[in-house]
Amino acid sequence: MTLFKTVGTVCLLALLFAMGAGANEAFAAGAGAPHLDGGQLGLLWVVPFAGMLLSIALFPLVLPHFWHLHFGKISAFWAICFLGPFTLLFGWNLALFELLHVMFLEYIPFIILLLALFTVAGGVRLKGRLTGSPIVNTGILLLGTVIASWMGTTGAAMLLIRPIIAANEKRKYRVHTIVFFIFLVANIGGSLTPLGDPPLFLGFLKGVSFFWPTTHMLLPMAMVSVILLVIYFILDTILLKKEGGLPEAERGKPQEALGIEGGINILLLGGIVAAVLMSGTWRPDVSYEIFHIHIDLQNVARDVALLGLAGLSWILTSRDSRAANGFTWFPIVEVGKLFAGIFITIVPAIAILKAGTDGALAGIIDLVSKDGQPVDSMYFWATGVLSSFLDNAPTYLVFFNTAGGDAESLMGPMASTLLAISAGAVFMGANTYIGNAPNFMVRAIAEDRGIAMPSFFGYMLWSGAILIPLFLLTTFVFFL
Numbered sequence: 001m002t003l004f005k006t007v008g009t010v011c012l013l014a015l016l017f018a019m020g021a022g023a024n025e026a027f028a029a030g031a032g033a034p035h036l037d038g039g040q041l042g043l044l045w046v047v048p049f050a051g052m053l054l055s056i057a058l059f060p061l062v063l064p065h066f067w068h069l070h071f072g073k074i075s076a077f078w079a080i081c082f083l084g085p086f087t088l089l090f091g092w093n094l095a096l097f098e099l100l101h102v103m104f105l106e107y108i109p110f111i112i113l114l115l116a117l118f119t120v121a122g123g124v125r126l127k128g129r130l131t132g133s134p135i136v137n138t139g140i141l142l143l144g145t146v147i148a149s150w151m152g153t154t155g156a157a158m159l160l161i162r163p164i165i166a167a168n169e170k171r172k173y174r175v176h177t178i179v180f181f182i183f184l185v186a187n188i189g190g191s192l193t194p195l196g197d198p199p200l201f202l203g204f205l206k207g208v209s210f211f212w213p214t215t216h217m218l219l220p221m222a223m224v225s226v227i228l229l230v231i232y233f234i235l236d237t238i239l240l241k242k243e244g245g246l247p248e249a250e251r252g253k254p255q256e257a258l259g260i261e262g263g264i265n266i267l268l269l270g271g272i273v274a275a276v277l278m279s280g281t282w283r284p285d286v287s288y289e290i291f292h293i294h295i296d297l298q299n300v301a302r303d304v305a306l307l308g309l310a311g312l313s314w315i316l317t318s319r320d321s322r323a324a325n326g327f328t329w330f331p332i333v334e335v336g337k338l339f340a341g342i343f344i345t346i347v348p349a350i351a352i353l354k355a356g357t358d359g360a361l362a363g364i365i366d367l368v369s370k371d372g373q374p375v376d377s378m379y380f381w382a383t384g385v386l387s388s389f390l391d392n393a394p395t396y397l398v399f400f401n402t403a404g405g406d407a408e409s410l411m412g413p414m415a416s417t418l419l420a421i422s423a424g425a426v427f428m429g430a431n432t433y434i435g436n437a438p439n440f441m442v443r444a445i446a447e448d449r450g451i452a453m454p455s456f457f458g459y460m461l462w463s464g465a466i467l468i469p470l471f472l473l474t475t476f477v478f479f480l
Helices: 002-026 043-062 064-090 092-121 134-151 153-167 175-184 198-205 212-216 218-242 264-281 297-316 319-324 330-345 347-354 362-367 376-389 392-402 407-411 415-431 437-448 456-478
Strands: 125-127 259-261 287-290 293-296
Touching: 043 064, 043 330, 043 347, 043 456, 064 092, 064 330, 092 153, 092 264, 092 293, 092 297, 092 330, 092 437, 125 153, 125 319, 134 153, 134 175, 134 218, 134 264, 153 175, 153 264, 153 437, 175 218, 175 437, 175 456, 198 212, 198 264, 198 392, 198 415, 212 218, 212 415, 218 415, 218 456, 264 297, 287 297, 293 297, 330 347, 330 437, 347 392, 362 376, 376 392, 376 415, 376 456, 392 415, 407 415, 415 456
Parallel strands: none
Antiparallel strands: 125 259, 287 293
């Protein structure tokens, strides 16, 4: 703990010294509510967020035992490294407003949805015997890719991650299966409806029609998915031969009929989808105010419904069935603690991006247009690269607004630009563990089940070698 205090003191002093010059300008009082002007923030405000990412990347690699015991404290440390200087320089009003804003409107709904999906999907147990052969594994990946657009990448990932782990329990090489699972089920599969991935849901709330992604994202999603499935099948076949074929324990076993245990959770998953849809379509025009933050009734109703569905799942599902499914609470606890730090430290990064050409990241914004016309290839890569490290939902919204923010125009004459923004946000969330919420959840569950997953940078070697060439191909086919 002495190390934390020493480094924390140095961090606070350095940030205070470096950031103090712009303090008075960054805080502009709005009409009643405090307002953070991202155009007046320097890039040094992003240091705590960078520290958070580096901690996730390096600690599990160099100090795994320490990380396992203290990841929550490390997350809190970086959050304080942002909130401490921010409060001292800009005042407690703005600091409290930004903290409550990110908690009530972003983090709490985010973690409640993940908790509900984690609990409900964790109650579905596939009985019978699935053998982790290339054809079976590829079939599960294909199924997950298809259903992800209709029950969300998080829902599909939580539903199928345990069955695919169980099917490959006796296999020697398993990491590649989980990596491709993240690529396809946790990301690219969610391309076709607003239910699939949060960026598309934000587009739906902004006026993009429900089936616009279905018709426009289908071809790029199909191309990338088919290529990935073929690559996976070939790789899994090669690795299985390297293992000497299926393990002896899997050979000659009598066939067991497949079945579902905890089938009530399938209905509860439908309830989760309905609750999310309700919050996007029901507009009662009733809201509650907490320190200038307006919380809409439909969102409160959604979150209460999600917690109720999670509670019903826990009550109605046999504990023995969950135990046989390898269900533990650790993955959701880890995700909850780490993403609390991420959501807090990401505040200045998003504010700078929202400032557009007036912010410290104006160079990125300038890249996406030439002579006043959008450059679709740059929209694809700018949205995608930032979505790989920032929350892909607000990143989508930033570039949606940069492209004009008018849904009718973006669905019409600027459809290729909206497609580039949508594909960048959804596809490239697969580039890192933190690019999309289910990525980290899948990793946590896999490690909890004894699979030694790659480090943060190790995973990026996989995505860099496999996904980046595919995204270059996507650029040439659809955005040039």
